[in-house]
Amino acid sequence: MLDSAPLALRVPLLQARSHSDSIFNEKKYFPVDAIETSRGCRFNCSFCTQRQVYKEITYRPIDEIIDEIKNTKYKYIFILSTDSDYLLNLCNKQVQYLTISPAQSTSAWGHFRKMLDSAPLALRVPLLQARSHSDIFFTDDNFGNDKNRTNELLEKLVPLKKKYMVHLSVNFLIDEEFIRLLKKSGCLAIGIGFESIDSESLKSLNKICNSTDLYFRALKNCVKYDILVNAGFVSGTLADTIESVQKTFEFANSFQFFSYNFFNILPFPKTPIYNRLLSENKLLYERWWLMDNVNFYDIPLYYTDNIKAEEMTKIGKHYWQELFYLKNIFKRFILSEYRLKTRIFILLINLYLKYIGRSSTFM
Numbered sequence: 001m002l003d004s005a006p007l008a009l010r011v012p013l014l015q016a017r018s019h020s021d022s023i024f025n026e027k028k029y030f031p032v033d034a035i036e037t038s039r040g041c042r043f044n045c046s047f048c049t050q051r052q053v054y055k056e057i058t059y060r061p062i063d064e065i066i067d068e069i070k071n072t073k074y075k076y077i078f079i080l081s082t083d084s085d086y087l088l089n090l091c092n093k094q095v096q097y098l099t100i101s102p103a104q105s106t107s108a109w110g111h112f113r114k115m116l117d118s119a120p121l122a123l124r125v126p127l128l129q130a131r132s133h134s135d136i137f138f139t140d141d142n143f144g145n146d147k148n149r150t151n152e153l154l155e156k157l158v159p160l161k162k163k164y165m166v167h168l169s170v171n172f173l174i175d176e177e178f179i180r181l182l183k184k185s186g187c188l189a190i191g192i193g194f195e196s197i198d199s200e201s202l203k204s205l206n207k208i209c210n211s212t213d214l215y216f217r218a219l220k221n222c223v224k225y226d227i228l229v230n231a232g233f234v235s236g237t238l239a240d241t242i243e244s245v246q247k248t249f250e251f252a253n254s255f256q257f258f259s260y261n262f263f264n265i266l267p268f269p270k271t272p273i274y275n276r277l278l279s280e281n282k283l284l285y286e287r288w289w290l291m292d293n294v295n296f297y298d299i300p301l302y303y304t305d306n307i308k309a310e311e312m313t314k315i316g317k318h319y320w321q322e323l324f325y326l327k328n329i330f331k332r333f334i335l336s337e338y339r340l341k342t343r344i345f346i347l348l349i350n351l352y353l354k355y356i357g358r359s360s361t362f363m
């Protein structure tokens with residue numbers, strides 16, 4: 001919008017968005033700046049809202065992004081989901097912490113905010129300090145839509161010495177040159193939508209950027225360059241069976257991810273999976289997002305050929321909870337190949353998420 005606006009309009013527009021933390025009610029949220037560099041995604045996963053919201057990919061000019069980053073308040077940047085506003089408008093406010101499946105990112109952000117907000121003061125300080133004030137979260141759902149552009153942006157980020165988190169498709173992370181550049185430019189953590197370890201499930205999701213044999217290579221590179229991974233998994237795909245979800249859980253539990261999302265798909269309107277479930281009469285509530293006072297992970301929304309509605313709710317919660325059993329958190333810590341400092345940091349984050357999970361609505 002800014003880029004195409006007449007010059008006279010740009011300054012008031014920029015001023016209108018000048019940084020304000022007032023909406024956070026002075027709570028101690030993560031000191032992080034959110035930057036959006038593009039909208040849309042070149043893939044079309046069946047459960048994702050991206051293609052319904054943004055028909056085409058649009059990019060901001062790189063120099064404009066760099067200028068914005070130079071003026072960020074914090075050292076860290078967080079590249080966050082572009083679809084959060086859409087989802088929040090679409091659903092009632094309870095969904096704020098439940099918008100996991102479309103792109104994972106909103107949930108991560110919501111979790112961190114909620115985590116800090118409800119944590120005892122004594123625990124907030126070490127977490128905040130661990131981050132030192134320079135974070136950016138790039139909000140793009142797929143930061144790597146155009147690799148040449150991404151490389152150019154990363155090269156320009158290097159001298160700014162910022163720290164940031166992004167969401168990337170797993171296929172980018174097998175390129176060691178690329179991951180080296182990510183590290184050099186300040187990447188601390190990557191959000192990856194693995195979704196499933198089952199190839200039939202991936203096919204049913206139309207997740208063509210994923211292939212299970214890439215997972216291990218990508219994770220090896222992340223360990224080598226000491227980059228943390230926030231992993232997203234879904235259950236309840238049209239091809240899932242109880243066994244395939246169990247296999248996906250075992251994969252999730254075999255690596256020390258710093259954070260997890262492992263939930264049933266929410267069939268958002270107009271997505272291919274929603275349309276398919278609707279046409280096959282497998283949706284239990286056609287307009288489920290209009291229901292009041294409902295945690296959508298507590299009630300089944302649909303069933304599939306392989307999983308009954310009542311089983312759907314159970315698996316949706318069960319595996320995420322199991323990932324945070326103490327025995328699993330420590331098992332991952334012991335087996336992890338990250339350097340010791342990173343392993344301890346992830347251990348603390350996992351324990352912290354476990355603590356917050358207990359008091360959240362869906363754990």
Ligand code: SF4
Nearest residue numbers: 041043044045048141
């Ligand atoms: S790759 Fe990610 S952002 Fe793109 S369509 Fe798939 S789930 Fe959505």
